[in-house]
Amino acid sequence: AIQLTQSPASLSASVGDRVSITCRASQDISSALAWYQQIPGKAPKLLIYDASTLEPGVSSRFSGSESGTDFTLTVSSLQPEDFATYYCQHFNHYPTTFGQGTRLEIK
Amino acid sequence: EVQLVESGGVVVQAGGSLRLSCAASGFSFGDYAMHWVRQAPGKGLEWVSVINWDATETYYADSVKGRFIISRDNNKYSLYLQMNSLRNADTALYYCAKDTGSGTYLFDSWGQGTLVTVSS
Numbered sequence: 001a002i003q004l005t006q007s008p009a010s011l012s013a014s015v016g017d018r019v020s021i022t023c024r025a026s027q028d029i030s031s032a033l034a035w036y037q038q039i040p041g042k043a044p045k046l047l048i049y050d051a052s053t054l055e056p057g058v059s060s061r062f063s064g065s066e067s068g069t070d071f072t073l074t075v076s077s078l079q080p081e082d083f084a085t086y087y088c089q090h091f092n093h094y095p096t097t098f099g100q101g102t103r104l105e106i107k
Numbered sequence: 108e109v110q111l112v113e114s115g116g117v118v119v120q121a122g123g124s125l126r127l128s129c130a131a132s133g134f135s136f137g138d139y140a141m142h143w144v145r146q147a148p149g150k151g152l153e154w155v156s157v158i159n160w161d162a163t164e165t166y167y168a169d170s171v172k173g174r175f176i177i178s179r180d181n182n183k184y185s186l187y188l189q190m191n192s193l194r195n196a197d198t199a200l201y202y203c204a205k206d207t208g209s210g211t212y213l214f215d216s217w218g219q220g221t222l223v224t225v226s227s
Binding site: 038042044045091 | 151152153154166168169202207211212213214215217218219220
C-alpha cells in the first residue's frame with residue numbers, strides 16, 4: 001500500500017499566520033491527493049482534492065500544490081476556526097490510505 | 108442536504124459480532140458508492156471498506172478482510188457493516204462516508220460516527 005508521510009506532526013501558529021503542511025507519497029499518485037480537516041469531536045471535512053482543487057464552499061484561504069510526490073496544504077491568514085487536525089489521503093487506487101495527521105494548534 | 112447517521116456501536120467482547128447501520132438522506136443513495144472509515148481513540152483515519160452502487164463489488168482493508176461484511180439496501184437508503192470475530196484493535200469510531208461517484212475513494216460527506224468498543 002502507498003504510504004503517506006505528513007510533516008510536521010504538530011504545528012503552533014497564531015491567528016493571521018500563513019502555514020503549510022506537507023504530505024509525501026511513497027510512490028507516484030498522479031495528483032490523486034485530497035486534504036481533510038477534522039475539528040475535535042467532529043467528522044472530517046473534505047477541503048481539497050486532485051491536489052489543488054478546492055471543494056465547493058471551502059474558504060479560499062486554503063490552497064493545495066504538488067511537486068512530484070510531495071504535496072502541500074497552505075492556509076493563508078489563519079482564522080480561529082482553522083485550528084484543527086489535517087489529513088492527506090491518496091485515492092488513485094485500492095487501498096486508499098491517509099497520512100498520520102498534522103495537528104494545528106493556537107500559539 | 109446530505110445526512111448520514113450511523114448507529115449500532117456498543118461495547119462488545121472480543122470474539123463477538125456487531126452490525127453497524129448508516130441511514131442516508133438528502134441525495135440519491137443508489138447512485139453512489141459508500142464507505143466505512145474508522146478512527147481509533149486519539150489516532151488517525153483508516154479506510155475499512157467500500158461497496159459500489161448496486162452492491163456487486165465490495166473491497167476491504169487487509170485488517171478486516173474475512174471478518175467484516177459491507178452491504179447496502181438502496182430501497183431503505185441504508186448502509187451496513189457486519190463485524191465478526193472482533194478484536195481489541197477494532198475499537199474505534201466508525202464513520203459512514205459517501206463517495207463522490209462510483210468508486211473514486213474520495214469522501215465528500217461523513218456521518219457523525221458510532222463508537223465500537225471491544226473489550227477483553
